[in-house]
Amino acid sequence: MAQTDGTGTLGKAMHVVQVIADAQTPPRFRDLEQMVEQPKGTLHRQISNLIEEGLVELRPDQTYGLGMRLMSLASRSWERSKFREVAEPHLHQLHRETGETVHLGVLRGIEVFYLDKVESVQSVRMHSQIGHSSPCYCTGVGKAALSVLPRQTLSPLIDRIAFQRFTDSTIISGKALEAELDEIRQTGIAFDNQEHEAGIHCIAAPIFNSDRSLVAGISITAPVFRVAPSKLTQWSELIAASADAIVDDIKIRMGPKP
Amino acid sequence: MAQTDGTGTLGKAMHVVQVIADAQTPPRFRDLEQMVEQPKGTLHRQISNLIEEGLVELRPDQTYGLGMRLMSLASRSWERSKFREVAEPHLHQLHRETGETVHLGVLRGIEVFYLDKVESVQSVRMHSQIGHSSPCYCTGVGKAALSVLPRQTLSPLIDRIAFQRFTDSTIISGKALEAELDEIRQTGIAFDNQEHEAGIHCIAAPIFNSDRSLVAGISITAPVFRVAPSKLTQWSELIAASADAIVDDIKIRMGPKP
DNA sequence: CATTCTTGTTCCGTTATTTGGAACTTTGTT
DNA sequence: AACAAAGTTCCAAATAACGGAACAAGAATG
Numbered sequence: 001m002a003q004t005d006g007t008g009t010l011g012k013a014m015h016v017v018q019v020i021a022d023a024q025t026p027p028r029f030r031d032l033e034q035m036v037e038q039p040k041g042t043l044h045r046q047i048s049n050l051i052e053e054g055l056v057e058l059r060p061d062q063t064y065g066l067g068m069r070l071m072s073l074a075s076r077s078w079e080r081s082k083f084r085e086v087a088e089p090h091l092h093q094l095h096r097e098t099g100e101t102v103h104l105g106v107l108r109g110i111e112v113f114y115l116d117k118v119e120s121v122q123s124v125r126m127h128s129q130i131g132h133s134s135p136c137y138c139t140g141v142g143k144a145a146l147s148v149l150p151r152q153t154l155s156p157l158i159d160r161i162a163f164q165r166f167t168d169s170t171i172i173s174g175k176a177l178e179a180e181l182d183e184i185r186q187t188g189i190a191f192d193n194q195e196h197e198a199g200i201h202c203i204a205a206p207i208f209n210s211d212r213s214l215v216a217g218i219s220i221t222a223p224v225f226r227v228a229p230s231k232l233t234q235w236s237e238l239i240a241a242s243a244d245a246i247v248d249d250i251k252i253r254m255g256p257k258p
Numbered sequence: 259m260a261q262t263d264g265t266g267t268l269g270k271a272m273h274v275v276q277v278i279a280d281a282q283t284p285p286r287f288r289d290l291e292q293m294v295e296q297p298k299g300t301l302h303r304q305i306s307n308l309i310e311e312g313l314v315e316l317r318p319d320q321t322y323g324l325g326m327r328l329m330s331l332a333s334r335s336w337e338r339s340k341f342r343e344v345a346e347p348h349l350h351q352l353h354r355e356t357g358e359t360v361h362l363g364v365l366r367g368i369e370v371f372y373l374d375k376v377e378s379v380q381s382v383r384m385h386s387q388i389g390h391s392s393p394c395y396c397t398g399v400g401k402a403a404l405s406v407l408p409r410q411t412l413s414p415l416i417d418r419i420a421f422q423r424f425t426d427s428t429i430i431s432g433k434a435l436e437a438e439l440d441e442i443r444q445t446g447i448a449f450d451n452q453e454h455e456a457g458i459h460c461i462a463a464p465i466f467n468s469d470r471s472l473v474a475g476i477s478i479t480a481p482v483f484r485v486a487p488s489k490l491t492q493w494s495e496l497i498a499a500s501a502d503a504i505v506d507d508i509k510i511r512m513g514p515k516p
Numbered sequence: 517c518a519t520t521c522t523t524g525t526t527c528c529g530t531t532a533t534t535t536g537g538a539a540c541t542t543t544g545t546t
Numbered sequence: 547a548a549c550a551a552a553g554t555t556c557c558a559a560a561t562a563a564c565g566g567a568a569c570a571a572g573a574a575t576g
Contacts, residue, residue: 071335
């Protein structure tokens with residue numbers, strides 16, 4: 001409910017950080033002044049504080065960028081993610097078995113946040129997708145995750161979604177989404193039939209613990225031209241087995257909740 | 259000069275974030291209360307604000323962790339790093355030619371911040387080293403970077419270093435460091451002879467632009483048992499060539515400064 | 517070269533937010 | 547059920563942020 005507006009001192013500060021992060025081109029002071037509605041003096045002090053804290057940096061060419069401390073903090077957060085760690089070997093196996101890109105994502109509100117990704121081509125690098133989020137209603141992982149939520153959690157969530165059409169097949173109503181989720185509940189498998197990006201489809205399976213404090217999913221993504229829908233469907237058991245295996249590992253490694 | 263103490267509202271807030279990040283085990287409220295010297299009420303509100311902003315999250319088991327927004331911001335910062343992008347193909351080539359781990363790091367004050375890493379074994383994952391920093395005086399990249407700084411920048415920097423012995427060969431005095439840097443300036447190549455970690459050595463070369471607004475380095479790291487010092491030395495031309503190639507690409511792709 | 521306009525930085529009285537003690541509620545334990 | 551510990555809310559007092567204006571530094575213009 002907050003995030004970009006700016007309630008309180010911290011909110012305003014983070015708003016500035018966000019504006020810098022969102023900027024298409026490295027912003028200078030005057031650019032920020034326009035984008036953040038604040039008097040010069042105030043903005044200047046805010047930025048000074050942010051620089052002091054290492055969240056923002058002023059480069060020699062007088063442009064502002066995100067500070068190293070953000071990366072430093074984030075990389076720790078990522079390493080420490082027990083869930084990601086537990087799931088990793090399973091993602092690799094799934095990739096070995098299918099040869100296609102495998103994603104791990106967690107549901108955060110109405111967004112899917114990608115924690116990990118395994119793909120072959122782009123061998124060694126921090127992958128673009130990791131650390132990014134996508135809407136839940138048009139991604140395999142998102143729909144898989146939604147499908148395991150209890151009704152009283154799900155309904156208000158769906159009401160919050162501002163549906164947006166990405167492709168011809170994007171689901172753009174709560175009713176249609178509910179229907180789709182019903183189907184997913186039958187099979188335990190979700191598909192993204194080019195709903196987010198034309199030419200890309202995926203198959204996904206939900207991952208969750210008993211009290212639904214963790215609601216996530218894995219997916220196998222492929223371009224339609226290489227992998228036919230029928231092929232994707234053939235991976236149903238495979239991905240379901242992987243998801244189950246991760247669930248089991250979670251029970252063992254992340255402390256079983258009674 | 260700040261970073262963990264906490265001047266101003268933002269500083270205090272970031273201090274809390276840092277404490278959460280540094281915690282060995284997921285902290286609960288009472289843990290934070292001990293670690294941050296603050297009254298309960300105050301701390302509680304600070305954390306609430308941090309959660310509101312997505313910098314911290316309260317997990318269902320009542321422990322606190324870093325929020326997703328940090329990863330989200332950091333991943334953008336990383337992707338946008340023009341320098342990293344330019345250097346990447348060269349890192350891969352160097353890895354292909356040597357078979358050993360290749361690092362890319364930038365100098366930030368007296369620390370080396372690792373922007374990228376290419377290694378074979380640990381094939382596909384966000385690598386632990388990325389996003390972390392190490393002291394400049396006991397790493398190849400750090401010493402390579404220091405060696406290209408003008409004297410008036412270098413001296414105050416060295417004065418700020420609090421030397422710490424990591425191994426038998428760690429440089430622990432400003433004088434010794436200066437001497438070492440003189441040698442590096444002769445050859446344009448730096449070595450880390452097990453100065454940071456026993457059994458690990460590396461060869462490094464500096465990367466910098468004309469006005470020294472970018473001071474960085476690349477290194478090839480290997481365990482001593484597999485790669486003898488003589489072998490490491492043989493890679494001198496290779497790594498120097500790579501560094502030069504990156505410097506050239508920077509001139510072309512990052513706008514030539516007159 | 518002087519002038520003007522733009523951009524960036526500092527200052528300080530006013531204003532609004534943070535502070536922290538205490539009271540209160542919830543959760544877990546004997 | 548009673549008790550203790552952990553976590554949450556409240557509000558007058560303290561403090562830090564605010565923002566207008568004055569100031570400084572560069573860049574563009576005549």
